[in-house]
Every structure is written in structure tokens, then in C-alpha cells.
Amino acid sequence: ETGVTQSPTHLIKTRGQQVTLRCSSQSGHNTVSWYQQALGQGPQFIFQYYREEENGRGNFPPRFSGLQFPNYSSELNVNALELDDSALYLCASSPRVANYGYTFGSGTRLTVV
Amino acid sequence: DQQVKQNSPSLSVQEGRISILNCDYTNSMFDYFLWYKKYPAEGPTFLISISSIKDKNEDGRFTVFLNKSAKHLSLHIVPSQPGDSAVYFCAAVNFGNEKLTFGTGTRLTIIP
Numbered sequence: 001e002t003g004v005t006q007s008p009t010h011l012i013k014t015r016g017q018q019v020t021l022r023c024s025s026q027s028g029h030n031t032v033s034w035y036q037q038a039l040g041q042g043p044q045f046i047f048q049y050y051r052e053e054e055n056g057r058g059n060f061p062p063r064f065s066g067l068q069f070p071n072y073s074s075e076l077n078v079n080a081l082e083l084d085d086s087a088l089y090l091c092a093s094s095p096r097v098a099n100y101g102y103t104f105g106s107g108t109r110l111t112v113v
Numbered sequence: 114d115q116q117v118k119q120n121s122p123s124l125s126v127q128e129g130r131i132s133i134l135n136c137d138y139t140n141s142m143f144d145y146f147l148w149y150k151k152y153p154a155e156g157p158t159f160l161i162s163i164s165s166i167k168d169k170n171e172d173g174r175f176t177v178f179l180n181k182s183a184k185h186l187s188l189h190i191v192p193s194q195p196g197d198s199a200v201y202f203c204a205a206v207n208f209g210n211e212k213l214t215f216g217t218g219t220r221l222t223i224i225p
Contacts (some may be wrong), residue, residue, distance in 0.1 A: 004156065033211065042202055042215030043115070043157070056211030090156055098209050100147055104156030 002027055004103035006091050013081050013112050021076040023091030026103045031055070031073040031096060034066060037077040037107070049074055052098050081112045116140045116159060120214035127224050132190040134219050136203030139184065143205040143222050147213070148188045151200045161188070198223045
């Protein structure tokens with residue numbers, strides 16, 4: 001069984017640009033959550049997708065948006081990048097909603113300059 | 114507003130001894146708690162969880178204790194092994210809600 005795969009692993013963008021991060025869920029998992037981990041902090045919840053619908057959102061502005069596809073893979077899109085968006089972005093999948101033993105990917109390190 | 118706090122950024126323990134990692138929370142709506150372990154360049158890995166209806170849960174060398182009145186939980190690792198060296202995150206949730214709230218992590222170093 002494959003785990004959670006995220007791409008790219010590292011990315012450098014300029015302030016004001018847009019970025020798309022990708023995540024392939026673990027096989028059999030229909031729920032995907034995205035977290036932002038700033039340096040020295042714990043992961044912070046961005047949003048969750050279940051069966052292609054947003055199933056909850058954290059305290060992030062609308063320029064953070066997402067998608068989940070029929071194969072349960074997912075994208076995180078961030079528009080109008082700001083310097084504070086520099087962080088590790090983690091994708092986590094689970095076999096169902098409210099199953100919190102998440103399988104996390106290794107993350108995408110985004111640097112905004 | 115840090116609802117889950119891990120006040121010790123780092124901890125060093127001799128191999129074979131007990132490691133105790135602590136976590137405090139402020140939100141009384143939290144009723145399910147988890148510990149994750151993170152190695153460098155990897156995502157967090159789920160370790161163990163506990164529901165608020167229990168005060169203890171064991172899984173091999175790992176035991177989590179929950180003190181609801183003090184809003185405190187701890188993770189005990191016995192005996193500690195070199196492979197346990199990692200960053201440990203405490204997380205909490207109101208069960209059924211989609212949002213896990215994480216602490217800032219404790220870096221555990223096991224000294225051979």
C-alpha cells in the first residue's frame with residue numbers, strides 16, 4: 001500500500017504569484033486535510049475535503065483554496081502569495097471523516113521571496 | 114491563542130530510561146487527543162490516541178495519560194530507544210470535528 005505523496009518537495013515563488021501544491025492520498029482513503037506548518041510551530045489546519053466537497057475550513061483567507069478529485073487526490077492553491085505564506089505544507093489522508101490517525105505526506109516546503 | 118501547549122521545546126533522556134512528554138490544553142470542548150512523531154524531512158506519524166472517557170491508553174512501549182481536571186496529558190515511552198529521537202506533537206480535537214489542533218512540539222533526544 002502506498003502512502004501519501006506530495007509534489008513538489010520544494011518551491012520558491014515571488015510575492016504576488018500563485019502556487020498549486022499536489023497530494024496523492026493513500027489507497028482507500030477518501031478524506032484529505034491540508035495543514036500549514038510555519039517554522040517552530042505545530043501544523044495548523046487549512047481545510048479538509050471529503051468526497052470532493054470541502055468539509056471544514058480553518059482560519060485561512062479565501063486566497064487559500066482546494067480541490068479534491070474523483071480519485072481522492074487533492075490540490076491546494078494559494079493566490080497572491082505573501083511572505084508569511086512561507087512554510088511547510090502538509091497533506092494528510094484518512095479512510096473516513098473523524099478518523100484522526102492521519103497518514104501524512106512529507107510536505108512541500110514553500111518559500112516566498 | 115494557543116489552545117494546545119507543549120511547554121518543553123526539547124528533552125534529552127538516557128537510552129533505556131523513561132521519557133515523559135507533556136501537553137496542556139485550554140479548550141474544554143476537546144475530547145480526543147493524539148500524539149504524533151516527526152522525523153526530519155518526513156511527515157508526522159500517528160503514534161497513539163486517547164478519548165476523554167479514558168484516563169490511560171497503552172500501546173507497547175507507549176502510554177498516554179489524560180488528566181481532564183487539569184487539562185493535561187502526557188506521553189510515556191519506556192524504555193527509550195535511539196530510534197525514538199524525533200519531534201513529538203500533541204494534538205486535540207472535538208471528536209467529529211474536522212480540525213486537529215496541534216501543539217508546537219517537543220524535540221526528544223535519546224542519548225546512547
